[in-house]
Amino acid sequence: MSVHPFRQRILQLLHDADVRPEGDRTGGRAPWDPRVHDEHFYNRILAQGSLGLGESYMDGWWDVDDLDGMLLRLLGHGADRKVHGLGEVWDALRARVSNLQTEHRAFEVGERHYDLGNDLYRAMLGQRLVYSCGYWREADNLDDAQAAKLDLVCRKLGLRPGMRVLDIGCGWGEALKFAAERYGIAGVGVTVSREQAEYARDLCAGLPIDIRLQDYRELVRANTGGGFDRIFSLGMFEHVGVRNYATYFDVARRCFSEDAPDGGLFLLHTIGGNLSTAITDPWIARYIFPNSMLPSPKQLTTALEGRFVIEDWHNFGTDYDRTLQAWRANVEAHWPDLPERYDERFRRMWRFYLAGAMASFRARRIQLWQLVLSPNGVAGGYIAPR
Template identity: 35%
Template sequence: MADAALRLSEIAEQLTGAPPPLRIRAWDGSESGPSGGPVLVVRTPRALRRFLWRPGELGLARAWVAGEIDVEGDLYEALGLMSGMIWDQGEDAERRRLWDPAIRSAARRLATLAGPWPPPRPPREEVRRRRGALHTLRRDRAAISHHYDVGNDFYEQVLGPSMVYSCAYWEPGGTLEGAQRDKIDLICRKLGLAEGDRLLDVGCGWGSMVLHAAREYGVQAVGITLSAEQAGYARKRIAEAGLTDRIEIRVQDYRSVEDGPYDAISSIGMAEHVGSAAYARYAAQLYGLLRPGGRLLNHQISRRPLRQEDAYHVDEFIDAYVFPDGELAPLGETLAALERAGFEARDVEVLREHYALTLRAWVRNLEADWEAAVAASSPGRARVWRLYMAASALSFERNRIGVNQILAVRTPGSGVSGVKLRPRTWG
């Protein structure tokens, strides 16, 4: 057939109620839709079989990871257009998909175009369906390994020399390296670090926070991670910096740390892995590890609050390919959990736009030497990361998700928090 793209456009309009907002090129070379913008390339009917088997985000994600669909042109523009066509349809559209005869007719037409069943197996980068209780020590260790033990060479290319995998703190005209250094130093200053303080960095990654804190502020630091690859890399950096007498790196779960008290705790981009069911224990554990007057800096991605009638659904693509078992909570819920554990919240800073800039910088790094990224991981893994980071950048820009730094104190009974009053500057 030489009209597959036209037929796909007609089916998409039947499914969504509007013409596709971007051009489609099909496996037979045919094209349909508006010109002058990004092109959605459907390389094989296998992609359609995946979508029919798992309609929605997961089916599309499987086709993307497998290389069966692609985008030519501006990926951000394409994702924005597709978001309006697929992800932003709302509850009324979901009911329409279930009950509208036209939708069922479109599905039958799509099945005819897709060809014989069964659908292909999911790409090997997909996490297998998990059973049992969430957030056990063993299950959390496996989830962390899936995400972080991809290969340090891959992360070096994406993150750059700073090896910091969290939102940077940008100034106009700044660089990624400078913005990451400024973010870490901001955290050190919020924690009030001083010579000889004991610092615990929960989810220490490749060691950038503990290295900066020990070198610039003279602290004695402990960094913990569940990733053996991260730990090995961090220890090598620490040895090269001549700071092995000041920094210890452990492969350890936060629930197993028992050597408090600490003067300060940093948790930077780790709490998203904790989960709502375990968050009270997380907050209580960190509170118990601090001395009276000790400070916690909790840097964490958040989601928007839900209406009372809505239910929170885990993002299927993120859960299957990126952060297994990860959960996002609204800022208010995180604050409440920390307060229930005994903390006094002293400062909240919203960094939503900063994370969008950070993600776009990481995407540029990934795309700058695509072949090296593929060689360091796999074609599917590199495609996962490109889609995940670009889509996340749009989510931050459009206020679907946010990221916040919460400074909390284990304020003693005297009520003296030790946090200095400071003037605010608004621009």
Template identity: 50%
Template sequence: MSTESAQPTPQEFAPRNNFDQKALELLSNAGITINGPSAWDIQLLRPGVPQRAFSQGNLGLGEAYVEGAWEVKALDQFFHKLLSTRLTDNIKPLKLLIPALAARFLNLQSVGRSRQVGEQHYDLGNDFYSKMLDSRLTYTCGYWEHANTLEEAQEAKLELICRKLKLKPGMRILDIGCGWGSFMSYAAERYQVQAVGVSISKEQVRWAQERYSHLDLEFRLQDYRSLNEQFDAIVSVGMFEHVGRKNHRIFMEVAHRCLASEGLFLLHTTGKNHRNSSPDPWIDKYIFPNGDLPSIGQMGDAMDGLFVAEDLHNFGADYDKTLMAWHAKFEKAWPAFEGELGERFYRMWRYYLLSCAGAFRARDIQLWQWVLSKTGVAGGYRRPTLLA
């Protein structure tokens, strides 16, 4: 299925109110023409879209897209152009004030609420994700420096993590937010380590337990806050985005108490450029409930006095390629899920993948890998490399 066939015939846009005029000016500054002929030009199919965008931000814009009120042939290019201007940073709808204050002052990622994202997003179905992701179901950014395919990029990322942690046979590893076990299985197969992984997704844990029953791996349905045992190294890939600013310090304290004195902790997370920004309201409502991207400043506050930051590696531009690869596989597999999930889900998922790709391409969102130690690596830490 594709919505591209629904593109209207381009026609000159005539503003009807102040919202239309503001949208015309904003988009023009980004090189986007309303009802224009280019792949990144927005086609307004119903009235009121600019008003919804200015009054509700991405929540209104995203809901209008899912409802079919507007269309763009290349959503990723549209968001890349729009977000590259940074002009949208100044749009602060009053309707989003309460959610923004809630994210700042309330603990939206408490133990009682933490499983919402697992139930809504990660428990969507292993069959669905198996068609969109690589063979290990790695649902995080790949490393594309020498890769040409999604499979190669994900394996390169897993290998890079193993090398950064300096894994050796027999080590016992903790994976906080283990997903479908991609890192644990790779590390066990290539480096002969033992590993314990915790997740809040029943579907992920069940799938990983069945697939990797032959390896020395333990998958637990467990909240990270209850962990209290020693490991030679710790990894957390794509989990910190769900921790929330009220729990950043708690997360770091858990990692600190579970890490051996000479061990290394690799933390892989997406992040934002501004400390005081709020979670995206559309992503929060429809994709990742209670998600909260950290800033470097917030992460620094959380690890203060607990860890030495040995290495910080930003390869956020690689998430653009990863998301586009996921989108291509999603489009190819969609006919098998169309009857079950329907047109609204299709448009929602397409908006999610392509808007995020555009955001990473515009460097509006980052991807960081931190390597942390308790007291500092003697002689200094050297980041390993992957050869072509």
């Protein structure tokens, strides 16, 4: 089939977003104008939507100097909502009739994303392997921003020596290590990534920290829950899925000690979307985070009703754009030092992932929330540190 019937339609959509593949603007090509190398680009976008856009970039069908600038303009114009591939329709139907985040599927994201290689994440994430948004209020570099975020979490929870803390989705163990060394706590961390678990155990050796390779649901079923004074979860909730939110919060509530100070506090740190959905972007689902989805405020509050009191809701989503820019600078500087398995197609995939996330936060399409929750409400009220 000729690509020409589709070319004009996609060109018009791009032009409406101030993106001009042909460079036909006064003053020459803008940094966010793509250079198309394969004319099949146009019908691929029309047939596959965002999946086709990302895959065609991975395949080298087009290049652009300012990738996040281009994606920002497309998102700002709502182009992603105007072209939908058949795969996206199928994903939406599948999410309606099945639970994409069952315990059986829980370890898939660990195997496909978090187990890619600690060498990649060490190159990208900086001094601490913290794969969540930094707090840039008083920081001017990534390492300080991540330390500030970890300290903010500890201060919001009012951590004190001797407290027992649960980290749901502990990653490489950096948050528990920070809390143990700075605030004198003992802790348990759970993760679905073997690479993360092994690294975290080595990182936290000698500290009163137990790292477990298990799904969060196993915390109570295996009788390993209970007895915690505080809980935090940093960047894991995006993998839970709306069908499991009630179970997730039930598990968290059951993990508190009966005599926890203030009745217990739970800090939930998550990316969130402005609109309710049950699926993620199809390109993200295929290449980055399988079975993921971002919660909306409505979905969160519905699940929290009758389970937790919302003591504080803090949005610092614009800090994620800056965090992602720092991650991109780090990984771009280290590509030559990384193993050959991170080939050119992988690098283009990773660039598209980071740039797309930057654009989404910059366009305010997605947010970064920290919620402080209590099972029964803090007597006299809760005062949130900033």
